[in-house]
Amino acid sequence: MSCFCLSSLAKKLIMSISGAFLMVFLVVHLGANLTALFSQELYNEVCHFMDTNLLIRVMVPVLAAGFAVHIAFALLLTFQNFMARGEQRYAVAGKSDVSWSSRNMFVLGVIVLGFLALHLFHFWAKMQLQTFLGLMGMDAVPNHDPYTLVRELFGNPVYSVVYLIWIWALWFHLTHGFWSAFQSMGLNNANWLPRLKVAGTVYAWVIALGFSAIPIYFLFF
Amino acid sequence: MIQNMEKKGLNLTLKIWRQENARSKGSFETYQVQDISPDCSFLEMLDQLNEKLVDKFEKPVCFDHDCREGICGMCSLYINGRPHGNDSGITTCQLHMRHFKDGETIWIEPWRSRAFPVIKDLVVDRTALDKIIQEGGYVSVNTGGTPDGNALPIRKENADLAMDAAACIGCGACVAACKNASAMLFVSAKVSQLALLPQGRVEARERVTRMVSKMDELGFGNCTNTRACEAECPKEIKISNIARMNREFFVARLQD
Amino acid sequence: MVKLDAKIPAGPLADKWAQYKATQKLVNPANKRKLDIIVVGTGLAGAAAAASFGELGFNVKIFCIQDSPRRAHSIAAQGGINAAKNYQNDGDSVYRLFYDTIKGGDYRAREANVYRLAEVSNNIIDQCVAQGVPFARDYGGLLDNRSFGGAQVSRTFYARGQTGQQLLLGAYSALSRQIRKGAVKMFNREEMMELVLIDGKARGIITRNIVTGAVQRHSAHAVVLATGGYGNVFFLSTNAMGSNGAAAMRCYKKGAFFGNPCYVQIHPTCIPVHGDYQSKLTLMSESLRNDGRIWVPKKLEDAEALRAGKLKPTQIPEEDRDYYLERRYPAFGNLVPRDVASRAAKERCDAGFGVNETGLAVYLDFADAIRRLGKDVIEARYGNLFQMYEKITDDNPYETPMMIYPAIHYSMGGLWVDYELQTTIPGLYAAGEANFSDHGANRLGASALMQGLADGYFVLPYTIQNYLSHEIQVPRFSTELKEFDDACKSVQERINKLMSIGGRCSVDHFQRQLGKVMWDKVGMARTKESLTEAIAEIQAIREEFWQNVRVTGERDEFNPELEKALRTAEHLELGELMARDALLREESCGGHFREEFQTPEGEALRQDADFMFVSCWEYRGADQEPELHKEPLNYESIKIAQRNYKE
Numbered sequence A: 001m002s003c004f005c006l007s008s009l010a011k012k013l014i015m016s017i018s019g020a021f022l023m024v025f026l027v028v029h030l031g032a033n034l035t036a037l038f039s040q041e042l043y044n045e046v047c048h049f050m051d052t053n054l055l056i057r058v059m060v061p062v063l064a065a066g067f068a069v070h071i072a073f074a075l076l077l078t079f080q081n082f083m084a085r086g087e088q089r090y091a092v093a094g095k096s097d098v099s100w101s102s103r104n105m106f107v108l109g110v111i112v113l114g115f116l117a118l119h120l121f122h123f124w125a126k127m128q129l130q131t132f133l134g135l136m137g138m139d140a141v142p143n144h145d146p147y148t149l150v151r152e153l154f155g156n157p158v159y160s161v162v163y164l165i166w167i168w169a170l171w172f173h174l175t176h177g178f179w180s181a182f183q184s185m186g187l188n189n190a191n192w193l194p195r196l197k198v199a200g201t202v203y204a205w206v207i208a209l210g211f212s213a214i215p216i217y218f219l220f221f
Numbered sequence B: 001m002i003q004n005m006e007k008k009g010l011n012l013t014l015k016i017w018r019q020e021n022a023r024s025k026g027s028f029e030t031y032q033v034q035d036i037s038p039d040c041s042f043l044e045m046l047d048q049l050n051e052k053l054v055d056k057f058e059k060p061v062c063f064d065h066d067c068r069e070g071i072c073g074m075c076s077l078y079i080n081g082r083p084h085g086n087d088s089g090i091t092t093c094q095l096h097m098r099h100f101k102d103g104e105t106i107w108i109e110p111w112r113s114r115a116f117p118v119i120k121d122l123v124v125d126r127t128a129l130d131k132i133i134q135e136g137g138y139v140s141v142n143t144g145g146t147p148d149g150n151a152l153p154i155r156k157e158n159a160d161l162a163m164d165a166a167a168c169i170g171c172g173a174c175v176a177a178c179k180n181a182s183a184m185l186f187v188s189a190k191v192s193q194l195a196l197l198p199q200g201r202v203e204a205r206e207r208v209t210r211m212v213s214k215m216d217e218l219g220f221g222n223c224t225n226t227r228a229c230e231a232e233c234p235k236e237i238k239i240s241n242i243a244r245m246n247r248e249f250f251v252a253r254l255q256d
Numbered sequence C: 001m002v003k004l005d006a007k008i009p010a011g012p013l014a015d016k017w018a019q020y021k022a023t024q025k026l027v028n029p030a031n032k033r034k035l036d037i038i039v040v041g042t043g044l045a046g047a048a049a050a051a052s053f054g055e056l057g058f059n060v061k062i063f064c065i066q067d068s069p070r071r072a073h074s075i076a077a078q079g080g081i082n083a084a085k086n087y088q089n090d091g092d093s094v095y096r097l098f099y100d101t102i103k104g105g106d107y108r109a110r111e112a113n114v115y116r117l118a119e120v121s122n123n124i125i126d127q128c129v130a131q132g133v134p135f136a137r138d139y140g141g142l143l144d145n146r147s148f149g150g151a152q153v154s155r156t157f158y159a160r161g162q163t164g165q166q167l168l169l170g171a172y173s174a175l176s177r178q179i180r181k182g183a184v185k186m187f188n189r190e191e192m193m194e195l196v197l198i199d200g201k202a203r204g205i206i207t208r209n210i211v212t213g214a215v216q217r218h219s220a221h222a223v224v225l226a227t228g229g230y231g232n233v234f235f236l237s238t239n240a241m242g243s244n245g246a247a248a249m250r251c252y253k254k255g256a257f258f259g260n261p262c263y264v265q266i267h268p269t270c271i272p273v274h275g276d277y278q279s280k281l282t283l284m285s286e287s288l289r290n291d292g293r294i295w296v297p298k299k300l301e302d303a304e305a306l307r308a309g310k311l312k313p314t315q316i317p318e319e320d321r322d323y324y325l326e327r328r329y330p331a332f333g334n335l336v337p338r339d340v341a342s343r344a345a346k347e348r349c350d351a352g353f354g355v356n357e358t359g360l361a362v363y364l365d366f367a368d369a370i371r372r373l374g375k376d377v378i379e380a381r382y383g384n385l386f387q388m389y390e391k392i393t394d395d396n397p398y399e400t401p402m403m404i405y406p407a408i409h410y411s412m413g414g415l416w417v418d419y420e421l422q423t424t425i426p427g428l429y430a431a432g433e434a435n436f437s438d439h440g441a442n443r444l445g446a447s448a449l450m451q452g453l454a455d456g457y458f459v460l461p462y463t464i465q466n467y468l469s470h471e472i473q474v475p476r477f478s479t480e481l482k483e484f485d486d487a488c489k490s491v492q493e494r495i496n497k498l499m500s501i502g503g504r505c506s507v508d509h510f511q512r513q514l515g516k517v518m519w520d521k522v523g524m525a526r527t528k529e530s531l532t533e534a535i536a537e538i539q540a541i542r543e544e545f546w547q548n549v550r551v552t553g554e555r556d557e558f559n560p561e562l563e564k565a566l567r568t569a570e571h572l573e574l575g576e577l578m579a580r581d582a583l584l585r586e587e588s589c590g591g592h593f594r595e596e597f598q599t600p601e602g603e604a605l606r607q608d609a610d611f612m613f614v615s616c617w618e619y620r621g622a623d624q625e626p627e628l629h630k631e632p633l634n635y636e637s638i639k640i641a642q643r644n645y646k647e
């Protein structure tokens, strides 16, 4: 089976499974975030739950691995695809009628990645990581009021705008990625393609609007 | 409709990729053609340019072509950023000059892919596609001794879907259009055709495994599902074939 | 005079082939490995033959001029393939297919061959289905059929409008399988330039690699020529640009007799010529005649107004339209054979009733069919053809009638072969359109695909063994032999000569000139005068060509001008041979129409007493007239009659 993982179709299968996994994660993450719109206590409680629940604790490294795999294969695929064109490239850029996102998945992914780093640094490092360190008996500064942290950060318009850029990059990534993942897994046909595209668009909007609601809320209220 | 009015000839500037042979470096040359009838085909326009070049003792522009009716798959050409030019569901030989405006500049490039090296000017080597078919794009029956044609009824829907896929002319426009120079549409069309028919099911697993690994080996890219292949395929072959190939491949490999 | 032996097996017609197979000699598997066969051409005939030889265990080398075997011109056949399956229960049988083919060919084909063709037609369908060819099916999942010109039963199997493509891809897939196995070696972009004879037997070929220009040698125990037809002698035809009669001519010059060169078919439903720059003509499948009605205006003034663009065809009232095929041939109507339909169109246009700016077109009208069946049905049947028509002409055939005119389409003539498909050169076989074939003076629609595949899958794999069984002691030939040296040298010289002329006119200029003479004087209507003139004119063009052709580029590189020049040089001789044959044949039959020989109603008038033979031409040197040999045609099972499509 070793060569299986390196075949073009398998690489895409891995890409699609990791992508789908990340899409599920986004839903859970969004669910947790949205509670901040309702009350400080609720949000802090959810955060506490997230920090201590065993399942979540097990899932964190899995999630990290998911990202790592997705990113590693993104690099591999993008590199191979670039090479496949050959040395001499077209003088006139492709004018075929294709969706913009689909041609720019890597760039979109990199934007997402850039934000991810920022995000981990600003939130995760000060929230969940601290609890984890604490649990492991190391020096830690557990955060008992993450709500306030969020509030402060998003009160900064620059930060909020950056966050919004990320969300819309993600939106593009997802409008293509959603149905594309099904296609890569072989779960598509002429009848299902339009349905999956609708579902993907709905999903992308829910995620994007959901995540946008938080900085906007904190910026204006 | 009946053309009553005088048709005006087109004057065009052509930027054409010229390359002596596979080893040499190529570049774009500029040519002018005058008074091209809007009713003539793109290749007939190039014929006229070539006659002029021969007149001047210059080497004519080489391009592949044969049937000139959109079925042999021999003509190629990447015209103004699109394989087979700016019209859908056709090959270059079926592209007519009425799709161009007087005074326009037209860029003509060969198919670009690592798996399709340029042989000369606009001519590329597409034998990679043959090699993929040789890996399993067939049903292993010898001549003779086959059952009656009607012994095995086939659902019309499947026969029609198989025909849709079988319509592929092997021109390579899918590879040329794809930003990844991927041959998925081509390979999946053959895999699908045979997977949909009971005759082809017998070897379906070996076929898909071997054809995909050959495709990878020859240096074609992966699929990002941009659907450029589908948009440019002169026979309008659908990416649902790629999904079917993916299914076939995973199931085949799971059973190994 | 050489005695031509067609080697027709004895016995009753229906048993001949079975008898042949039962008694022929075979080659055992161990010996097959030691025998090499060269196949030139990857069309239906060549690909099917090479794949079958490979399966049997022979070593095969196969050649084509395109970049892939899948692009042979067979790919372009649209309409379908005949077989006597009688799936429709409409009274078809092997005998009826045989009878229709002989009658369609105007009693100029060899009975035994045609019967065998009809007999194996059914195996072809089975073979193709087993290969995964997606033939059209009905809702019950069984194979569907359509009807075609020249037959009163529905026996044509089809795959949308792409039957040739699907059949060729089937043969190509079988070929690919053998290539993978190593049994067949493929040489693409490699053009056969010369046949090599050793002790009078075909033992190899010389080729030119189209990419590098290298002249190469290949030896074998037998050579099969499956290089397609020579319609392109006419310059404008429905054939692909690369289709050529050059390979057959090169064998002719080595001693293979050329059979019936004057028999070419003119297809009635092609898109009319539209300009001087035109490079080829596009066929609209004959199947369109199933639902389309052909007409021209009844009144000359209407025709004039239509030509000038002052009237539209839809404005001509029903009573002013002349559905001339329905009028003249009530029983077959629009479904008369091709030669009849083509001549009828020419007759109307010559009389001044033609339409289109040029006056060289008639209407093919679907308005009735759309009214009767609905646009959806018509679209399902002919959608891709209509779309193709619209792409080319910018006219929408759902709204305005199509315009069509006859064009050169197929060559019934070709290398003369016996019952075993062997030419007069031992060890040289000819298959598919390249041989003089089973179609007599006219081919019925959907029969060329049948013949190509019959030759390739079901005839040659048997008959070639009868020859090779005598060759098992013969070791492989070295390509260093003197015969190869000589052949190579003659090819090099020909190429050098062409490259050195450096004249004033392009190759196309000469091919176009030749084409014009052929179309005007050796085309749909021929006369003694026109043919005599044609011969003189062709000779003049040929002379001019060898003095004044300009071939640019180098000999050792990819050079399409040189390729064309080499082919045109042969066409310039073939054209003359065709004219000679047409001049000799003082009768009208099938595709060969001599104006001197027609009934008062303008139908073809055969002269059975004098011309019931195959004319076989023997080459006797560049400046000599070829010598005629006759293979008499004996009809034992069929009663000969005047062809009649009226009742």
Ligand SMILES: Cc1cc2nc3c(=O)[nH]c(=O)nc-3n(C[C@H](O)[C@H](O)[C@H](O)COP(=O)(O)OP(=O)(O)OC[C@H]3O[C@@H](n4cnc5c(N)ncnc54)[C@H](O)[C@@H]3O)c2cc1C
Residues within 6 Å of the ligand: C040, C041, C042, C043, C044, C045, C046, C063, C064, C065, C066, C069, C071, C072, C073, C074, C075, C076, C077, C078, C079, C080, C081, C163, C164, C190, C191, C192, C193, C226, C227, C228, C229, C238, C239, C240, C243, C244, C246, C247, C283, C409, C410, C431, C432, C433, C434, C445, C446, C447, C448, C449, C450, C452
């Ligand atoms: C537009 C069109 C539509 C048709 N529709 C039908 C139809 O519906 N039904 C039907 O029965 N028939 C039809 N026909 C006729 C039929 O397609 C052909 O007669 C038949 O396919 C010929 O097959 P072939 O194998 O003899 O030759 P081809 O398919 O012509 O193949 C010739 C091969 O020879 C090779 N070759 C030629 N010269 C050389 C050389 N010097 N060296 C090396 N290789 C060479 C070529 O590369 C090619 O591979 C149609 C023909 C045309 C033109």
Ligand code: HEM
Residues within 6 Å of the ligand: A012, A013, A015, A016, A017, A018, A019, A020, A022, A023, A026, A070, A071, A074, A075, A077, A078, A105, A106, A108, A109, A110, A112, A113, A173, A176, A177, A178, A180, A181, A182, A184, A185, B222, B223, B224, B225
């Ligand atoms: C939350 C984060 C992410 C989610 C939900 C996500 C989701 C997806 C999905 C569903 C796909 C479609 C897979 C397929 O076509 O089969 C995809 C493709 C892709 N992703 Fe992501 N992704 C995320 C982050 C990233 C990151 C950080 C990168 C980094 C570079 C990235 C790069 C790519 C690339 C390049 C592709 C296209 C691969 C190809 O088909 O060639 N993604 N993603």
Ligand code: FES
Residues within 6 Å of the ligand: B064, B065, B066, B067, B068, B069, B070, B071, B072, B073, B074, B075, B091, B092, B093, B094
């Ligand atoms: S030349 Fe045959 S498809 Fe264009």
